[in-house]
Amino acid sequence: MKPAVAFACGVLFALGLGISGMLLPAKVLGFLDFFGSWDPTLLGVMCAAIPIYLLAWTWRHGRPSRWGSLVPARANHGLDGRLVLGASLFGAGWGLTGVCPGPAVTNLAAPSAFTLTVFCSILAGVALSFLVPARGQTLAKRRSQSNITPATSAHETQNTA
Amino acid sequence: MGMALLGGALIGLAAAGLLVLTGKTAGVSGIVDGVLRGERGEWAWKACFLLGLVSGGLLLAWRMPSALPHAPPRAWPWVIAGGLLVGFGARLGGGCTSGHGVCGIGRGSLRGLVGTVVFIAAGAAAVLLLARLA
Numbered sequence: 319m320k321p322a323v324a325f326a327c328g329v330l331f332a333l334g335l336g337i338s339g340m341l342l343p344a345k346v347l348g349f350l351d352f353f354g355s356w357d358p359t360l361l362g363v364m365c366a367a368i369p370i371y372l373l374a375w376t377w378r379h380g381r382p383s384r385w386g387s388l389v390p391a392r393a394n395h396g397l398d399g400r401l402v403l404g405a406s407l408f409g410a411g412w413g414l415t416g417v418c419p420g421p422a423v424t425n426l427a428a429p430s431a432f433t434l435t436v437f438c439s440i441l442a443g444v445a446l447s448f449l450v451p452a453r454g455q456t457l458a459k460r461r462s463q464s465n466i467t468p469a470t471s472a473h474e475t476q477n478t479a
Numbered sequence: 480m481g482m483a484l485l486g487g488a489l490i491g492l493a494a495a496g497l498l499v500l501t502g503k504t505a506g507v508s509g510i511v512d513g514v515l516r517g518e519r520g521e522w523a524w525k526a527c528f529l530l531g532l533v534s535g536g537l538l539l540a541w542r543m544p545s546a547l548p549h550a551p552p553r554a555w556p557w558v559i560a561g562g563l564l565v566g567f568g569a570r571l572g573g574g575c576t577s578g579h580g581v582c583g584i585g586r587g588s589l590r591g592l593v594g595t596v597v598f599i600a601a602g603a604a605a606v607l608l609l610a611r612l613a
Binding site: 320321322323324325326327328329330331332333334335336337338339340341342343344347350351353354357358359360361362363364365366367368369370371372373374375377378379382383384385386387388389390393394395396397400401402403404405406407408409410411412413414415417418419420422423424425426427428430431432433435436437438439440441442443444445446447448450475 | 547594601
């Protein structure tokens with residue numbers, strides 16, 4: 319059931335991206351243009367999405383999910399240099415292309431030189447991040463660990479925002 | 480603003496649905512990362528989520544083609560450099576717009592909030608800088 323639920327959620331997520339205007343780089347760049355001709359409409363996306371997610375989280379956190387693992391009990395509040403550096407690089411890239419990962423995947427439905435180039439560059443960027451060792455680990459240690467116990471690798475803990 | 484709110488509500492419902500029904504986080508960069516690595520035990524649902532995104536995109540292309548982009552917003556070198564930074568930065572920072580901005584903040588995570596404030600500020604800085612260069 320889990321893959322089917324994930325598929326359905328992916329479809330709904332993509333429709334939300336499309337209806338809101340998040341798939342259009344010009345719209346996104348207008349939202350980021352605070353000091354020029356700022357277009358605040360995309361603020362509406364977070365204003366609607368966050369309260370809905372917050373309700374679901376408040377209701378179910380720390381409890382079993384219907385078809386999968388436990389809904390995490392706690393949020394990750396840890397701050398570190400990697401978060402700030404990574405978010406800075408991500409944001410700078412977002413301001414260059416106007417495309418973040420969700421739209422990059424969704425836009426594959428309309429293949430063009432632009433959508434394919436953005437998607438492949440993002441994939442290459444993700445692949446490049448494999449070269450960075452996880453915190454407190456050497457690359458070799460990380461590789462051997464991810465081969466044995468992928469569920470407990472540092473990568474997994476890094477995933478939970 | 481109405482369409483953005485409606486779209487945002489769908490995004491919130493999709494991410495909340497994934498959380499409540501499977502216990503998983505709808506962070507797209509983390510999902511792409513897992514699929515690319517061939518992450519054992521997680522690969523199937525992650526691949527299906529991405530397949531769902533593309534399928535939703537096909538529905539949009541059919542009923543609402545104006546929702547999808549056609550031309551690049553900037554010259555190609557910027558587009559390619561931007562894509563590389565988006566992919567690399569999202570993984571280094573442990574999340575992107577969906578993971579930090581919706582699922583992180585949406586669970587009251589300080590990490591998600593800081594990540595979101597930083598990437599919006601960096602995005603605004605990039606847009607400002609390029610406007611000055613042009």
